[in-house]
Amino acid sequence: xxxxxxxxxxxxxxxxxxxxxxxxxxxxxxxxxxxxxxxxxxxxxxxxxxxxxxxxxxxxxxxxxxxxxxxxxxxxxxxxxxxxxxxxxxxxxxxxxxxxxxxxxxxxxxxxxxxxxxxxxxxxxxxxxxxxxxxxxxxxxxxxxxxxxxxxxxxxxxxxxxxxxxxxxxxxxxxxxxxxxxxxxxxxxxxxxxxxxxxxxxxxxxxxxxxxxxxxxxxxxxxxxxxxxxxxxxxxxxxxxxxxxxxxxxxxxxxxxxxxxxxxxxxxxxxxxxxxxxxxxxxxxxxxxxxxxxxxxxxxxxxxxxxxxxxxxxxxxxxxxxxxxxxxx
Amino acid sequence: xxxxxxxxxxxxxxxxxxxxxxxxxxxxxxxxxxxxxxxxxxxxxxxxxxxxxxxxxxxxxxxxxxxxxxxxxxxxxxxxxxxxxxxxxxxxxxxxxxxxxxxxxxxxxxxxxxxxxxxxxxxxxxxxxxxxxxxxxxxxxxxxxxxxxxxxxxxxxxxxxxxxxxxxxxxxxxxxxxxxxxxxxxxxxxxxxxxxxxxxxxxxxxxxxxxxxxxxxxxxxxxxxxxxxxxxxxxxxxxxxxxxxxxxxxxxxxxxxxxxxxxxxxxxxxxxxxxxxxxxxxxxxxxxxxxxxxxxxxxxxxxxxxxxxxxxxxxxxxxxxxxxxxxxxxx
Numbered sequence: 001x002x003x004x005x006x007x008x009x010x011x012x013x014x015x016x017x018x019x020x021x022x023x024x025x026x027x028x029x030x031x032x033x034x035x036x037x038x039x040x041x042x043x044x045x046x047x048x049x050x051x052x053x054x055x056x057x058x059x060x061x062x063x064x065x066x067x068x069x070x071x072x073x074x075x076x077x078x079x080x081x082x083x084x085x086x087x088x089x090x091x092x093x094x095x096x097x098x099x100x101x102x103x104x105x106x107x108x109x110x111x112x113x114x115x116x117x118x119x120x121x122x123x124x125x126x127x128x129x130x131x132x133x134x135x136x137x138x139x140x141x142x143x144x145x146x147x148x149x150x151x152x153x154x155x156x157x158x159x160x161x162x163x164x165x166x167x168x169x170x171x172x173x174x175x176x177x178x179x180x181x182x183x184x185x186x187x188x189x190x191x192x193x194x195x196x197x198x199x200x201x202x203x204x205x206x207x208x209x210x211x212x213x214x215x216x217x218x219x220x221x222x223x224x225x226x227x228x229x230x231x232x233x234x235x236x237x238x239x240x241x242x243x244x245x246x247x248x249x250x251x252x253x254x255x256x257x258x259x260x261x262x263x264x265x266x267x268x269x270x271x272x273x274x275x276x277x278x279x280x281x282x283x284x285x286x287x288x289x290x291x292x293x294x295x296x297x298x299x300x301x302x303x304x305x306x307x308x309x310x311x312x313x314x315x316x317x318x319x320x321x322x323x324x325x326x327x328x329x
Numbered sequence: 330x331x332x333x334x335x336x337x338x339x340x341x342x343x344x345x346x347x348x349x350x351x352x353x354x355x356x357x358x359x360x361x362x363x364x365x366x367x368x369x370x371x372x373x374x375x376x377x378x379x380x381x382x383x384x385x386x387x388x389x390x391x392x393x394x395x396x397x398x399x400x401x402x403x404x405x406x407x408x409x410x411x412x413x414x415x416x417x418x419x420x421x422x423x424x425x426x427x428x429x430x431x432x433x434x435x436x437x438x439x440x441x442x443x444x445x446x447x448x449x450x451x452x453x454x455x456x457x458x459x460x461x462x463x464x465x466x467x468x469x470x471x472x473x474x475x476x477x478x479x480x481x482x483x484x485x486x487x488x489x490x491x492x493x494x495x496x497x498x499x500x501x502x503x504x505x506x507x508x509x510x511x512x513x514x515x516x517x518x519x520x521x522x523x524x525x526x527x528x529x530x531x532x533x534x535x536x537x538x539x540x541x542x543x544x545x546x547x548x549x550x551x552x553x554x555x556x557x558x559x560x561x562x563x564x565x566x567x568x569x570x571x572x573x574x575x576x577x578x579x580x581x582x583x584x585x586x587x588x589x590x591x592x593x594x595x596x597x598x599x600x601x602x603x604x605x606x607x608x609x610x611x612x613x614x615x616x617x618x619x620x621x622x623x624x625x626x627x628x629x630x631x632x633x634x635x636x637x638x639x640x641x642x643x644x645x646x647x648x649x650x651x652x653x654x655x656x657x658x659x660x
Contacts, residue, residue, distance in 0.1 A: 050520035050521070050522065050523075051520055157609050157610075159609060160609075187375035187376055187547065187610075188375065188547065188588060188591055188593075189375060189587065189591050189605065189606040189609075189610075190609060191591070191593065192591040192592075192593060192603035192604070192606075196602050196603055196605060199601070199602070214520065214521070215593070216521075216595065217592075217593040217594050217595050218593045220593075220595060220596065220599065221593050221596075221599065221600075240599070241599075244595065254522060255521060257525075258521040258524065258525040259521055259550065259595065260524075260525075260528075260551045260553065260554045261553065261554070261594065261595070262549040262550045262552075262577060262594060263553055264553040264554075264573040264574050264576075264577050264578075265574065272522075272525050272529060273522045273525075273526075276490050276492055276493075276523065277520075
């Protein structure tokens, strides 16, 4: 079996919660609590979940922008976590990030050309003339005219800024990009422009993406595979086609049912999930979703469900739920 | 909505301007619409289209300076709110017309308990004593679905989750039984599962309180599920207004059609390219001549580039401002 581009093994990121006079660690917030998956070359994994489920932390921990508490991340078979700090720079050439907020992720004091050129400067790639040429190429890739080279971020709209951020992420020809909610700050008419751009990049440049979003409709458009996160854990993982056509986990079903559909009169039988997401400092015993699940059984309260493969036709479809597998009645 | 009823709110030719460093920005430019009792109307558009400013001007909450209503009238049950003195406006605000905001953390005062803030409204408008107001507040919190309200009411806003805070805002807004609720992106900051809960709650309470709701939102999905009518805004103008079925099934304005097409929605089959609206919203200082949507429109002609189309009635409750509206197609 060939090595996948990216492999995440039982990754955990716990943040200490400090309190009291001596600022002692009294608890841990389990932002990411044992997540494993792989991404093949050129594929896009969509990671979906509600706020606080740990999806952004996971994205950052994979790039080691946050130091994971335990677990491992392998890029082309090389552990990112074991790489000494000095070796990280060369690894980072292969993996880049696109941020959510196009307003705070670009330096207001740098021109567009300076911003896009920065990764080339940091990694000492090419002569000044070559760098200039590369910047022009990148502007063309993200469909921006060359006349914007010497302008500053404040002169651009959110959608255009996001294009600049994407050009910067592409500068080093990465194999893998983490895109953290790249379109959620944008208006709908601009959202689809940026989503189409990302779909083009994936197809034309063969880049693999970890695409993080709270929006299931956006995730469907860009993803080959989809992982659903809840309270720091993956609860379902399948190909996009299978997940949307045949969602298995009660949480995934509720998420899909809760999306408002722009078709009046189609009042769907709304599966309204009760209550709220419990605190990741003190997560529920057993299945993390059992406090809100409509199909809860006794075993859910005490035992954490393991991943069960319910896939058909040889495709893998993992779900962490007691309703499936041998434990079901 | 029934045509024999008198409108509750009648906005006519409203113009709001803001003085900015770059000059005077006309945030809304001649907006007219009616709201009837008990109906829910969605005010939709992208950022900067003037939907929030429209909502704020109804309550006289335009920050002034820099903002100013320079023209037009807002008639609410026979009174023109624009010319009403601040003192009288204050009596209407929070009692007959209420508003809920997008970010419930900034809309609630962090240094007072929920009880403190809720009873303030009730003693001010209903003339209740503190004790009566406290009881009424607990009842309201119970109605909006807050568990253990008698305990929750003693807490501070930061102790509540986003969804709970929005419920508190709703409870506060409805505590005096308003005739009109202006809800500005009430669920945008919430997760989808919480959004579903809150929207459900608003529509249940609307039936109970017999109030009209203006739902200001960018989310066409929310409009389709909750509203009777939709008003679409673009660059400070209303470009289309129609009942929900014709708006979504037979949009007349090319912008409405473009917006509907470009929403990433769950599809049976994945498409290669999402349909888009080319270009972007022009800024208020560099509006194009003629139709403001002209530069992005696929039906644009010379006529559109020279003269701005006016909002024209098509049927009794539908209006569109376009020289070349999308023709009705079957399906």
